[in-house]
Structures are given as structure tokens and as C-alpha cells.
Amino acid sequence: MSFLLEDAGLTHANGFVALSGISLSAAQGENMALIGPSGAGKTSLLNTLGSSYLPTAGRMTVLQQTVSAHTSAAQLKALRSRIGTVHQAAPIPLRQRVVTAVLAGKLGQWPLWKALASLAYPQDIPGAREALARLQLEDKLFARCDQLSGGQLQRVGIARVLYQQPGLILADEPVSALDPALSLAIVQLLVQEAAARQATLVASLHAVDLALSCFERIVGIRDGRIAFDLPAAQVTQAQLQALYATADGQTQPLPTMHNSTGGAAHAAIPAAAQALADSAASAMICR
Numbered sequence: 001m002s003f004l005l006e007d008a009g010l011t012h013a014n015g016f017v018a019l020s021g022i023s024l025s026a027a028q029g030e031n032m033a034l035i036g037p038s039g040a041g042k043t044s045l046l047n048t049l050g051s052s053y054l055p056t057a058g059r060m061t062v063l064q065q066t067v068s069a070h071t072s073a074a075q076l077k078a079l080r081s082r083i084g085t086v087h088q089a090a091p092i093p094l095r096q097r098v099v100t101a102v103l104a105g106k107l108g109q110w111p112l113w114k115a116l117a118s119l120a121y122p123q124d125i126p127g128a129r130e131a132l133a134r135l136q137l138e139d140k141l142f143a144r145c146d147q148l149s150g151g152q153l154q155r156v157g158i159a160r161v162l163y164q165q166p167g168l169i170l171a172d173e174p175v176s177a178l179d180p181a182l183s184l185a186i187v188q189l190l191v192q193e194a195a196a197r198q199a200t201l202v203a204s205l206h207a208v209d210l211a212l213s214c215f216e217r218i219v220g221i222r223d224g225r226i227a228f229d230l231p232a233a234q235v236t237q238a239q240l241q242a243l244y245a246t247a248d249g250q251t252q253p254l255p256t257m258h259n260s261t262g263g264a265a266h267a268a269i270p271a272a273a274q275a276l277a278d279s280a281a282s283a284m285i286c287r
């Protein structure tokens with residue numbers, strides 16, 4: 001078992017209930033996409049799994065570590081070093097060199113002397129170069145992060161996780177800054193990387209077609225709850241429409257790779273993209 005949440009909930013300090021009644025588990029090596037409208041709770045769920053937020057209700061075990069308010073700081077630190085997180089906006093100091101940003105993936109695994117030394121002089125340049133090459137960013141190895149585009153910076157964040165080789169990869173809108181072709185290629189890379197190393201992959205995605213195409217399992221989140229949890233091929237158009245319906249029940253176009261703009265996109269869907277989202281057969285294009 002990679003993780004197990006039992007009736008878990010998350011209430012923020014201001015009293016807002018972001019998650020409730022979440023029961024979800026994954027076997028080691030499974031991949032799943034979290035989909036749902038903006039504000040549904042996808043990031044909250046990823047942050048909880050990553051133990052940045054501790055569940056305020058229910059029980060949670062991640063990589064054999066029980067996580068609760070009683071878990072010690074040392075245990076949480078050790079757990080976090082085994083989890084790789086891809087953020088929507090990579091939390092990378094902009095003045096840092098790309099090579100240092102990638103090597104930071106292993107800071108939590110290296111002894112303190114090596115981690116400190118690597119900040120002054122990169123300790124594994126070949127390793128960083130190899131990770132960047134997989135994202136077509138090899139030429140940026142010694143560039144400063146503030147010289148990169150938003151999409152390139154997002155790929156540096158992914159290279160960091162590839163370099164880290166964690167047992168659990170949590171990706172929060174990992175391709176939000178990328179064009180559709182690159183989005184597909186990068187999500188494909190993450191899925192293949194996870195499969196090759198038997199790592200578990202949980203990714204939140206706005207583009208429903210990308211989620212259905214690339215992931216074995218789809219978890220629909222709405223209003224902080226799980227609306228459905230199904231193999232990709234079993235998700236129906238009706239379930240998707242209900243997931244993204246407005247508060248007064250109006251259906252609207254599904255967000256896809258071609259119209260997704262960070263969650264607020266509901267422009268007309270190109271016919272081909274809608275066909276992808278509609279078709280269970282689309283579940284094979286990524287594999």
C-alpha cells in the first residue's frame with residue numbers, strides 16, 4: 001500500500017472545510033489523476049498526502065508512515081524526503097542555477113555536509129544533466145532560473161522530481177504552463193517514469209482529456225469530497241458533466257488541453273478535443 005486515507009478531512013485555520021470524508025488508497029506503483037472544478041480541493045488533497053497539511057479528521061498513512069498531529073517533526077521530515085512534489089509554480093529561488101535547483105531534489109536524502117556543499121558547488125552535475133535531458137532542457141544546465149520561461153521553470157521542477165526518484169510523486173497541475181503537445185509528452189514522461197520505478201503517481205489536472213488519456217484511474221473531486229473513483233475507461237460523460245456543473249446544476253463544456261487555462265476555462269471545445277474527452281478509447285493514446 002502506498003497510501004491510505006480513511007474518512008480524512010482537512011479544515012483550514014480559518015475554519016474553511018477544504019476536504020471531508022475522503023477515503024482513498026493506492027497500491028504502490030498505481031497512477032491516478034485528480035480532476036474537478038477550480039476550488040474543488042485537488043491541491044488540498046495533494047498537500048495533505050504530501051504531509052504539508054496534516055489531516056484534521058480521520059486517519060492517513062503514507063509510505064507506511066502514519067501521519068497525524070502526533071507525528072514527530074523528524075518523522076515528517078523523513079517522510080517528505082521520500083515524496084516528490086511537482087508544483088504548479090515550482091518553488092525555486094529565481095537566482096539559483098538550474099543545476100542546483102535540480103540537485104535540490106536529493107537534499108533531503110543526502111548527509112548535511114553534502115547538501116551544504118552542493119549549494120556552493122553542484123555535487124552531481126551528470127545526474128542533473130541526465131534529468132534535464134529527459135525534459136529537453138539539457139542546454140539550460142547552468143542557466144539562472146530567472147532566465148527561464150514559466151514553462152521551462154515548470155519543467156525544471158519536474159526534472160528535480162525525476163532526479164529525486166521518490167516512492168510517491170504528487171503533481172499539482174504539472175503542465176499548467178505548457179502547450180498541449182508538450183503537456184502530453186511531459187505527462188507521458190511522468191507516467192512512464194513512475195511505472196518504470198514502481199512509484200505511485202497522483203496528479204491533479206484541469207484537462208480532462210489528458211487525464212482520461214494518460215491515467216489508469218480517475219478521481220473526481222467536488223466540494224472537498226470524492227465524487228467518483230473509477231478506472232479511466234469507466235468514467236462516463238454524464239459523470240464528467242455533473243462534476244463540472246455550475247452550482248445551480250447547469251452543464252458546461254469540459255476543460256480540455258485546448259481550452260484549459262488554470263481552471264477557469266470554459267470556452268468552446270475544439271471538436272477533436274471534445275471527442276477525446278468523450279471517448280473511453282482515448283485512454284490509450286498515452287500508453
Ligand SMILES: Nc1ncnc2c1ncn2[C@@H]1O[C@H](COP(=O)(O)OP(=O)(O)OP(=O)(O)O)[C@@H](O)[C@H]1O
Pocket residue numbers: 012013014016017018036037038039040041042043044045262263
Ligand atoms: N490555506 C487555506 N486557508 C483557507 N482556505 C483555503 C486554504 N487553501 C485552500 N483553501 C480553500 O480550499 C478550497 C480548495 O482549494 P484547493 O486549492 O484545494 O482547490 P483546487 O481544486 O486545487 O483548485 P484549483 O483547481 O483552482 O487549483 C478553496 O475554496 C480554497 O479557497
